[in-house]
Amino acid sequence: MKCSQTRAIQTHIITYPHLNFHKTLFGGQLMAWLDETAGIAAVRISRAAIVTASVDHLDFLAPLKASHSVCIDAYVSGVGTRSMEIFAKVIGEDLLSGERYLAGTCFMTFVVPKGASLPETIEPETKEEQFICQGYEARKKVRQAKRQESIDFAQNIDLDIPWN
Numbered sequence: 001m002k003c004s005q006t007r008a009i010q011t012h013i014i015t016y017p018h019l020n021f022h023k024t025l026f027g028g029q030l031m032a033w034l035d036e037t038a039g040i041a042a043v044r045i046s047r048a049a050i051v052t053a054s055v056d057h058l059d060f061l062a063p064l065k066a067s068h069s070v071c072i073d074a075y076v077s078g079v080g081t082r083s084m085e086i087f088a089k090v091i092g093e094d095l096l097s098g099e100r101y102l103a104g105t106c107f108m109t110f111v112v113p114k115g116a117s118l119p120e121t122i123e124p125e126t127k128e129e130q131f132i133c134q135g136y137e138a139r140k141k142v143r144q145a146k147r148q149e150s151i152d153f154a155q156n157i158d159l160d161i162p163w164n
């Protein structure tokens, strides 16, 4: 399957319900849209009931201003056995001037249920897709190491009710 066959895109106008104190897009809203868009890309390759396993390297590069549009563009950039990596980019656009800017990039990992299968490879075509996909194996190694760290870390987190 080609990266482009998994591509999912959402575009929104940045207006009041989604603004923060700075009159720019609330980061939590952007994260929700990212998860939704990336999730669609993940289902397109797997046709399975995926879950979000991790979000790494979410860089907020520029604020998204009120009345600009925000376009979230996501595609599968690597496949493992049950996991897949999705790359997403966030593009802001001043709709009156037409100026576009990169507001963020992000990698997310989604996992299919046990028993579901994924294609063995994903095929990049454009220069950007080739650039992104070539880093998949290295990023997966880092993620696997971090996952173990995260499991060890969780052993030290207490679940007590704070007001007791």
Ligand SMILES: CC(=O)SCCNC(=O)CCNC(=O)[C@H](O)C(C)(C)COP(=O)(O)OP(=O)(O)OC[C@H]1O[C@@H](n2cnc3c(N)ncnc32)[C@H](O)[C@@H]1OP(=O)(O)O
Residues within 6 Å of the ligand: 039, 050, 051, 052, 053, 054, 079, 080, 081, 082, 083, 084, 109, 111, 143, 144, 147
């Ligand atoms: C769509 C939604 O809104 S979902 C809501 C939010 N997400 C959730 O609730 C998920 C909660 N977490 C879970 O259910 C589990 O931890 C899971 C399903 C993510 C992983 O659990 P398991 O099935 O036991 O994982 P297992 O160790 O078998 O690994 C399966 C694959 O996932 C990958 N993986 C598991 N956890 C992570 C992680 N945190 N980050 C990156 N990759 C991961 C593994 O590397 C492995 O990849 P591979 O098969 O390509 O080699």
